[in-house]
């Protein structure tokens with residue numbers, strides 16, 4: 001993890017007041033999925049996730065995970081964490097594909 005704030009300014013959500021509400025959407029709403037899709041193409045996703053986990057951010061989507069997912073992630077051993085991140089990424093990609101196909 002980069003301990004500077006560089007990852008924040010490189011993040012897809014940086015500086016967008018409009019996106020703030022999306023990143024704090026209710027569980028599994030369109031906004032919740034939208035935030036996750038934005039995160040999963042963000043170059044800062046790893047740093048953002050590690051920041052949110054290490055500072056125990058209580059709300060919102062950070063690093064492609066909601067607070068429950070981050071809590072679960074924090075309890076895992078590192079090998080399992082890698083798989084869990086991939087599972088979530090696949091879940092988001094599947095949602096994005098289905099959404100695209102549904103037009």
Ligand code: SF4
Nearest residue numbers: 011013039042048063
């Ligand atoms: S991973 Fe998501 S919340 Fe974190 S900086 Fe990127 S877009 Fe923003």
